[in-house]
Amino acid sequence: NAGVTQTPKFQVLKTGQSMTLQCAQDMNHNSMYWYRQDPGMGLRLIYYSASEGTTDKGEVPNGYNVSRLNKREFSLRLESAAPSQTSVYFCASSERLAGGSPLEQYFGPGTRLTVT
Amino acid sequence: LAKTTQPISMDSYEGQEVNITCSHNNIATNDYITWYQQFPSQGPRFIIQGYKTKVTNEVASLFIPADRKSSTLSLPRVSLSDTAVYYCLPGGGFKTIFGAGTRLFVKA
Numbered sequence: 001n002a003g004v005t006q007t008p009k010f011q012v013l014k015t016g017q018s019m020t021l022q023c024a025q026d027m028n029h030n031s032m033y034w035y036r037q038d039p040g041m042g043l044r045l046i047y048y049s050a051s052e053g054t055t056d057k058g059e060v061p062n063g064y065n066v067s068r069l070n071k072r073e074f075s076l077r078l079e080s081a082a083p084s085q086t087s088v089y090f091c092a093s094s095e096r097l098a099g100g101s102p103l104e105q106y107f108g109p110g111t112r113l114t115v116t
Numbered sequence: 117l118a119k120t121t122q123p124i125s126m127d128s129y130e131g132q133e134v135n136i137t138c139s140h141n142n143i144a145t146n147d148y149i150t151w152y153q154q155f156p157s158q159g160p161r162f163i164i165q166g167y168k169t170k171v172t173n174e175v176a177s178l179f180i181p182a183d184r185k186s187s188t189l190s191l192p193r194v195s196l197s198d199t200a201v202y203y204c205l206p207g208g209g210f211k212t213i214f215g216a217g218t219r220l221f222v223k224a
Contacts, residue, residue: 004159031210042203042214043160050210058211090159102210104150107159 001026004108006091012114013081021029021076021111023091031094031102032074034066036087037110043090049074050096081115088112120204134191136218138204141185147185149180152203154217160203164189165206194222 005021025032030051035043045058049068059113063085065077074093078085092105121139128134140149148167164171166178166187177190187206189196199206201217 032211035208037212040159042216045211045213048210056210059213084179092159103161104162104165105212107161108161 003027004091004093005105006108006111008087008111009109010074010112012116013078014116017081017115018077018079019061019113020078021079021089021091021113022073023108025091025093025106026072027093027095027106028071029093029106030071030096032068033092033094033105034064034076034090035090036060036072036085038087042073046076046089050066050102078113082111083115086113086115120206120213120215122202122204122215122218124216125221127221127223128194129223130195131193132202134194134198134220135188136191136202136204136220137186139185139186140206141205143184143206144208147206147208149178149184150205150207151176151178151187151189152214154203160214167179168172191203191220194220196222196224198201198222 004025033048034046037043044060047066049055052071067075089111091108094102094105150165151163154160164176164178168180171178179188199222203217
């Protein structure tokens with residue numbers, strides 16, 4: 001099993017450009033997440049998808065959109081990149097308990113994005 | 117969401133036991149406490165999770181007192197490869213809050 005995969009690994013954008021970060025998991029998990037991590041900081045939740053067909057805002061959703069394409073894939077789109085979005089982006093997935101609460105998350109290797 | 121307080125950094129030597137304590141005063145009744153480890157340039161990795169008393173796995177132990185307002189991650193006999201950032205996350209929902217974590221540096 002590959003676990004959680006992310007593409008691309010690195011990306012440089014100019015201010016105003018758009019791009020989509022791709023994430024896929026092969027663990028048949030119901031829930032998926034997108035985080036960003038700035039240097040020396042903890043992770044901040046951008047969006048999450050509790051189950052296929054649903055998405056919800058996290059702590060820092062402004063400037064981003066997401067699509068839960070199917071159970072395996074969850075993409076993050078930057079419509080008009082800004083230097084403040086320079087960060088490392090991590091995708092994660094988790095299973096859910098029968099009552100709905102998420103279990104531990106499994107993270108991908110990250111995408112390093114620089115916006116100039 | 118419970119707010120956490122952890123030491124910013126800790127130093128240790130190879131072979132020692134390391135205990136990292138996290139305070140989470142306003143933890144909710146249904147919240148579990150989860151610890152993650154993150155190496156440079158990698159995503160976090162799950163270490164251990166517990167609700168109360170003591171949990172042990174092949175990597176670590178987690179001690180949670182009766183009032184559940186704190187938890188202690190115990191790493192037995194650390195090695196250089198345990199140098200990482202450790203995050204304490206109390207919670208039970210989807211909006212997980214990762215604080216700044218504790219930077220553990222293990223020296224030879």
